[in-house]
Every structure is written in structure tokens, then in C-alpha cells.
């Protein structure tokens with residue numbers, strides 16, 4: 660909708676013929692964003708070749724679990740001059756790879772040329788043209804600026820950042836913290852607990868991100884603090900909602916079924932738990948979430964474990 664509003668002809672690819680037909684007929688997306696009119700220059704299709712023919716820009720936004728499969732389907736039709744952007748928040752579960760790596764491998768182009776778009780941007784608000792700010796990151800500044808120009812509008816402000824690793828890690832890990840914030844609210848804890856989760860969650864994001872090569876300043880930006888705040892506090896957040904349902908003892912499978920939309924934080928918790936080992940960094944909130952999601956630990960015990968950790972410094976001591 661943002662791109663269509665900026666005057667581009669947009670082809671929205673979906674695997675579901677029924678969904679494409681519904682959107683083209685009713686000019687709304689009843690399944691995911693009901694009741695809001697879609698721009699007239701947006702056309703839904705299930706034909707990947709049609710979607711990519713002559714495209715100036717291709718935005719990949721499948722769930723992380725489907726990114727490789729979707730990129731595989733796109734690869735034969737993607738033209739050399741098409742700018743590749745993605746807005747997916749997660750890692751590939753089996754390989755722990757970031758999304759730019761997965762796209763680079765499947766699309767047979769350098770990871771440096773790919774752009775990631777991230778930041779606090781719930782679709783429910785963007786489609787209603789509510790003021791939103793995001794960041795586009797790429798090792799190639801020209802590519803980032805091309806994406807910035809394409810998406811920038813009166814209600815959608817876009818910043819560039821060269822730190823792809825930082826932006827991708829922040830976007831993925833904040834979903835774990837949002838699950839925790841939902842759990843905390845669901846357990847009836849207050850604002851102090853949520854502020855603690857956000858702040859110590861940011862410490863976890865920064866620790867893993869910098870170990871993976873990110874610029875620590877990225878985590879103070881839109882992809883870091885910005886997205887953490889929105890996902891931990893917004894009524895729209897799928898991860899927050901899933902966390903709050905888990906708090907009352909609803910089994911994970913049932914929570915995911917009831918959500919009916921991707922809850923990236925669940926798979927990301929597994930991936931981040933592995934990455935923490937690989938990079939030898941402490942991620943206590945992630946570890947407790949892992950134990951709740953995958954080892955039947957109770958949310959209350961997870962809180963007790965976090966509060967009962969050995970005393971430590973807030974930041975590393977100098978000298």
C-alpha cells in the first residue's frame with residue numbers, strides 16, 4: 660500500500676488463488692487487514708513470473724520459515740536490475756542464517772546488494788496511513804537509498820543504516836522479548852516488570868548482535884529500541900498476544916492455532932538459544948523463554964529463575 664500510494668504499480672504475490680481473487684474483487688484484504696481499502700494500483704496474483712516481470716523492486720516478506728522456498732520460486736523470474744528488499748524478522752531455523760544470507764543464496768546475488776527494511780511498523784497502522792518510521796539497511800548505500808526513495812512518504816519516514824547484521828538481529832530477537840512481555844502482562848505483573856524485560860532484553864539483543872558483528876548504536880535506533888517498544892506494548896503484536904495466552908497455561912500448539920498468523924518469536928527463541936551458545940553470549944531471558952516454550956517450565960518459575968540469578972553488573976566494568 661505504501662508503494663502503491665507512492666505511484667508504483669504493485670503486484671502482490673500470494674500462494675492462495677482464493678485470497679488473490681478476494682483482494683482483487685473486494686479491493687480489501689479481508690483475511691489479514693479487514694475493512695481497509697487497498698489502493699487501485701495494487702493487484703494480487705499467484706503468478707510469480709507476472710509479479711516479477713519488469714519489477715524495479717521486489718519486497719520479500721514471507722515468514723522466515725518460508726523465505727527460502729519463496730525465494731526459490733522467485734529466482735528464475737527475478738531480473739538483474741530488480742532491487743531486492745526484505746522485511747522479514749527471523750532466522751532460518753535449520754541453519755541459523757539471517758534472511759539476507761538466505762536470499763543471497765537462493766537469488767544468486769551478493770548479500771551486499773540486498774536491503775532489509777525493519778523498525779516499528781505494525782501493518783494495521785501502516786495501512787491506515789498512521790505516522791510510521793522505519794530503517795532500511797544495506798552494505799550498499801545506493802541500494803539503501805533506492806529503497807528509501809521508493810518507500811518514503813508523508814506518513815512513512817525511512818532512514819538508512821549500513822548495519823545489516825544489527826538491523827536483522829534486532830528485528831528477530833525483539834520478538835522473543837515481546838513474547839516475554841505478553842507472558843509478564845498475562846501473569847498480572849506490572850509496568851516495572853515490563854520495563855525490566857524491555858531494558859534487559861535490549862541488553863541481550865545488543866550482546867548477541869555485537870558478537871555477530873553489529874554496530875551497538877543500531878540497537879538504540881528504530882530496529883532496536885523502536886521495534887522493541889512497539890512489539891512489547893502494542894495491542895497489534897502477535898508475539899505479545901501469544902505470550903499473554905501462554906501465561907494462562909494454554910498449550911503452545913493451541914496458542915499458535917488460535918493466532919492464525921505467524922508468531923516469529925517462537926522459532927526465533929530456538930534459533931537464538933543456539934546462537935547464544937555458538938557466540939558464547941549470555942541470554943537469560945531467551946533461555947527462560949526457551950524453557951517455557953519447549954521444556955514445559957512454568958512461566959512463574961521462569962520469572963523466579965530470572966529474579967534469582969546471581970548478582971551482576973548492569974554494564975561491564977572498565978579497566
Ligand SMILES: NC(=O)C1=CN([C@@H]2O[C@H](COP(=O)(O)OP(=O)(O)OC[C@H]3O[C@@H](n4cnc5c(N)ncnc54)[C@H](O)[C@@H]3O)[C@@H](O)[C@H]2O)C=CC1
Nearest residue numbers: 674720721722723725728746747748780781782920921923
Ligand atoms: N504484520 C506486521 O505488522 C509485520 C510483520 N513483519 C514480518 O513480516 C513477516 C510476515 O509476517 P506477517 O505478514 O505478519 O504474517 P502473516 O501470518 O500475517 O502472513 C504470512 C503470509 O505468508 C504466507 N505464507 C506462509 N508460508 C508460506 C509459504 N511456504 N509459501 C508462500 N507463502 C507462505 C501466508 O499464507 C500468509 O499470507 C514476519 O517475518 C513478520 O515478523 C514485519 C513488520 C511488521
Ligand SMILES: O=C(CO)COP(=O)(O)O
Nearest residue numbers: 778779780781896897898
Ligand atoms: O514486527 C512487528 C512490528 O514492527 C510485528 O510484530 P508482531 O509479529 O509481534 O505483531
